[in-house]
Amino acid sequence: MTNRKISFVRAINEALFIAMKKEKKVICFGLGVDDPMGTFGTTVGLQEEFGIERVFDMPTSENTLTGVSIGAGLAGYRSVISHLRVDFFLLAMDQLVNGAAKWHYMFGGKTSVPITIRLIVGRGWGQGPTHSQSLQSWFAHIPGLKVVMPSTAYNAKGLLIASIFDNNPVIFIEHRWLHNQIGYVPKNEYKIPLQKAKIVKKGNDITIVSISFMVVEAIKAINFLNQHKISCELIDLRTISPIDYLTINRSVKKTGRLLVLDTDNANVSVASEIVARISMNLFNFLKTAPKMIALPDVPTPSSFGLTKNFYPGSKEIVEKILKILKKSINTNKLSNSNDLHDVPGSWFKGPF
Amino acid sequence: MTNRKISFVRAINEALFIAMKKEKKVICFGLGVDDPMGTFGTTVGLQEEFGIERVFDMPTSENTLTGVSIGAGLAGYRSVISHLRVDFFLLAMDQLVNGAAKWHYMFGGKTSVPITIRLIVGRGWGQGPTHSQSLQSWFAHIPGLKVVMPSTAYNAKGLLIASIFDNNPVIFIEHRWLHNQIGYVPKNEYKIPLQKAKIVKKGNDITIVSISFMVVEAIKAINFLNQHKISCELIDLRTISPIDYLTINRSVKKTGRLLVLDTDNANVSVASEIVARISMNLFNFLKTAPKMIALPDVPTPSSFGLTKNFYPGSKEIVEKILKILKKSINTNKLSNSNDLHDVPGSWFKGPF
Amino acid sequence: MLKKEKIKLLKKMKLIRLAEESIAEKYSDQKMRCPVHLCTGQEATAAAIGLLLNKNDYVVSTHRSHGHYLGKGGNLKKMLAEIYGKTDGCSKGYGGSMHLIDLNVNFMGSTAIVGNSLPVGAGLALTIKIERSKKISCIFLGEGCIEEGVFHETVNFCAVHKLPVLFVCENNLYSVYSSLLFRQPKNRSIAKMVNAMGIKSFSIDGNDVNKIYELASKELPKIRSGLGPRFIEFKTYRWREHCGPDFDNHIGYRTEKEFQKWKKKDPIQQFQTKLLKNNEITKQEIKKIDKNLLNKINLAHNYAEKSPFPKPSEALKNVYAK
Amino acid sequence: MLKKEKIKLLKKMKLIRLAEESIAEKYSDQKMRCPVHLCTGQEATAAAIGLLLNKNDYVVSTHRSHGHYLGKGGNLKKMLAEIYGKTDGCSKGYGGSMHLIDLNVNFMGSTAIVGNSLPVGAGLALTIKIERSKKISCIFLGEGCIEEGVFHETVNFCAVHKLPVLFVCENNLYSVYSSLLFRQPKNRSIAKMVNAMGIKSFSIDGNDVNKIYELASKELPKIRSGLGPRFIEFKTYRWREHCGPDFDNHIGYRTEKEFQKWKKKDPIQQFQTKLLKNNEITKQEIKKIDKNLLNKINLAHNYAEKSPFPKPSEALKNVYAK
């Protein structure tokens, strides 16, 4: 059965079907969830199966959308809500932070709000400043929220089911460039526990902590480095908050070196947090300075010209690791063979 | 003239008067700026002096309030807007992040939005989960914003004038417990450059990087430690973003030890950022693990009982430093003599 | 309205009034260490609506929610204990006066950010519709809240889905110290606006408890039977300062004269006088009611004062639900 | 309307139409690498309002702003260069199609978050009022934007301050692939709602450029003279897909029939036919106009294609203003 390969999008779709079948009080709403595009295909078929009362479109009212999910939560309903871009969700920060995140706490634990908030990170094809923000740094900063960022179809399905049945608000961030990735996904229900990182590759020279799309880049980098006898341990964080420091610590104690990869702007990021935490707690285990790779601290520009070197990838990872290890290898082979840096694959022809 | 001592509140008020007198296109608006309380006294007298067209109250519409300041900025006006609590400003994140922060960038540098956004951090007297958030971590994460947090009346005045005449959106965060602090403030106009930290005390054993109200606690801690021959260098960051790493680096290179103090929740905070940056860049200068003290990663509770040990202060700073230096001193004398941990001084009798 | 109902209504208004005034009186003891937004003068809406709602109808409210909580039948002792910051508080001391809850009567929560609880009320209503139950979701708000975008979003959502929601808007003319004049267009009717937005709306005297009771008894069954949401504006006045135990007519944003005008329209006094005039109650009975209520409130204060503070370490709990 | 004006209007509509269609045609070359929201079918509002506004009147707009930009007199070459992501783009390639600006004609910016530019337009209007100038701030929006809270906040603010704002709401029935039916209450009039909110409002056929011109010429002077903001709803239809160069009537959210119905109401065809009928223009003249415009547009595409890409390192600049 390990050859049952489906896309990340279908994995999400399966998770939604399974959750909604399992529990009548799972509802799903958001802008366009029932439209022909079905949230990039992830919500296709849900309304036909579960009816318009459980799967419905929304007015363009992001803040209220979130508040409605809180209210439904208080009545025992588990909402899965979605935004086609993280950026649109900025309108809902009051409901998220002053409401959802604190509800359980500020009423003395008497109620809780089981909400899963699906956010999609845009990238490429000129998305520009207001359609490609990542922002997990923000969500991870807020106590009371859990933040999940799957990197594979397998993780997407298992983490989404776990998120839906978690009794807390969970921010579930999907990278648009992962949507079409294909991977092994079991047909049946399974949950991947939140706050459990995954060791993707074992290695000894350095620990790489990575999330979301950067896992794809990291794997490319590691495969290249392996050919040159450099052995990396790759941790896919999967849950960004709370962080599984047990797994990270164990690895860093072994390798003595750390590189953290993030899809967000670098300043005050989850990557900084991990670097800081490890520096504070495992200072004596570190053989070299810990490092991170994240986006530059500027908004995302739109132009094909401006985005050329904007997103760090496998090449930057390899170069950084070589620098940490004080080695030098010719990395020319790693340059992106794809001339079009702004699309996830040659199949992508725009417009969004 | 160094004995001209006034309160932080009056320093802010003076800065506003000076800025508005200097430049006709400075306008000031926000909920209650012209009411009898005048934003805790900071905006008192402005409307009388500059008229209702330049100083005016607003409907309870935080998001629009911010957008209006952007529009005014495009027409050449410098807005000073205010929110009585940081928490209320969560309604305006779209205008702040998708608008103000990126405007200059996303239109190719053709326009800019000179806005100063005054936010007040609540603390104590049962303020609770939705009236005491600090959130500079969020603002510092966003490229295009500057973030300022004055610690003294002197800084407040000079930084506010500099913020108002800066051509970018500046988040100006005032800690409510600093409002009544008295300090030396020159009468005339002066600016304190943004992104310039201040070395408050020179020392050799450890570098303490601190902001806002934590500077007050740090000074108490340092005075105590001085009596025991421990010499600390205290840096008041003043501008949280961008950070003055020149000053921090120079100090850490000298002392080899770092403690960062923050008023925000610890996870993914400005404190983590500084710890991470120093660990990455000055790894070989560090003699011991860098450390930080910030708020616990939970919402703020309301009850007098629950807040008892909630806010770290001078005692926690002293203890952390002793631990870093592997020294032990009796710190009992440092326990808060004030039984009422939830007020800035015995003069405070509620209700907000 | 039956006589029995009238007495209940009087009692409920008095409970709210006396509870609020007891807080005002004792606040200077510095034992209730959190901001309090008292509703003295605005008791009629809270009492009448609260009485007419069923126990399992949902309520959400704002920073000024003591009256709404008590009106709905919320536990007085637990409310006071919350304001004192004690373990027996309805939110175990985590929330304070601005965050009340009583799940026994489906008072689902009051929150302190203007407009914050509105969509939450809509979400509750959505589940009622899904379950085809006959419940109502009642959303309390101040007129200041009308200025928040989320109000309009919530109204639109409720209208589109014809949700069983009652919006109870208490228009007391002020938001903190800001007059309506600088916040909303002159002569614009809130009720007419909401009507044009798609929700059947009304505007009535918020100090005339008879009228409130009448209108609400007529409209609530319609909401229950699926005819869609209703919005009512209640014109009223808060007597005490925006936040805290004192009066603030002297500080400059409103006049003593205006206050006195409204004080004459005291909803409780008006109603009581009418009851007396119609011989539906005697002075003797009133005295007894007052005495009982005062007694009950005193006991509740004692209970609250005696309840222990939660331990500081408890602050680190309850961040995540299990 | 003078004949001269009519010809101008026709030309402006055609400029917008032909520019949009040229983008649609060339989009598959994969050289315009950013999302584009074309306004084919909706040209009448952009052209008429744009023509009636003065050069120094302010405009802000949304994701679907090509027409508004060109209508106001924005530079075509720079718009196309922006869509191609080039240094000569009006935003130097930083913004793309969704973030246009032309300070020469006070087109102050279009932004891509629904509702985002509304309060910005109000802020511009505020400065007009402060300066007692006779300018106007014109805010373009789609009907989907009505659902965002910020719309109501902005309307309220403009009404309270009687700001010189013209709201131009193009109601094309859809927000992405979502029909109005699921987003706003049935049979609710947007214009009546905004009227009840405190702003004088109108609702007219958005494809009848004559009527648009007439109404706007009557109302704009009133706004200029301080009579307060105006809101106009224009009923219209976008021909092409929500985002991108194709048609999407087959995918299921709207019908080919509906599209054909609206296509018959083509604002340009209607207007042109009338002009011909009234002998205000000849077929010959029309041909010439078309040819000139096509030529101009082709030149603009050439200009844009030839303009260099900004250097990657430029991406790190312009974060802060000096």
Ligand SMILES: Cc1ncc(C[n+]2csc(CCOP(=O)(O)OP(=O)(O)O)c2C)c(N)n1
């Ligand atoms: C979003 C937000 N902005 C501002 C405040 C500060 N504030 C607290 S109560 C209040 C007054 C609201 O007025 P209204 O809704 O009329 O209620 P009232 O106090 O009159 O009962 C305000 C503005 C807040 N709590 N939340």
Ligand SMILES: Cc1ncc(C[n+]2csc(CCOP(=O)(O)OP(=O)(O)O)c2C)c(N)n1
């Ligand atoms: C806050 C926000 N939510 C959602 C979106 C996605 N979105 C882009 S355009 C659009 C349609 C808006 O509809 P309308 O205002 O009617 O404009 P139209 O596209 O019909 O011209 C939406 C929902 C967005 N850009 N911003």
Ligand SMILES: [Mg+2]
């Ligand atoms: Mg009020």
Ligand SMILES: [Mg+2]
């Ligand atoms: Mg539309």
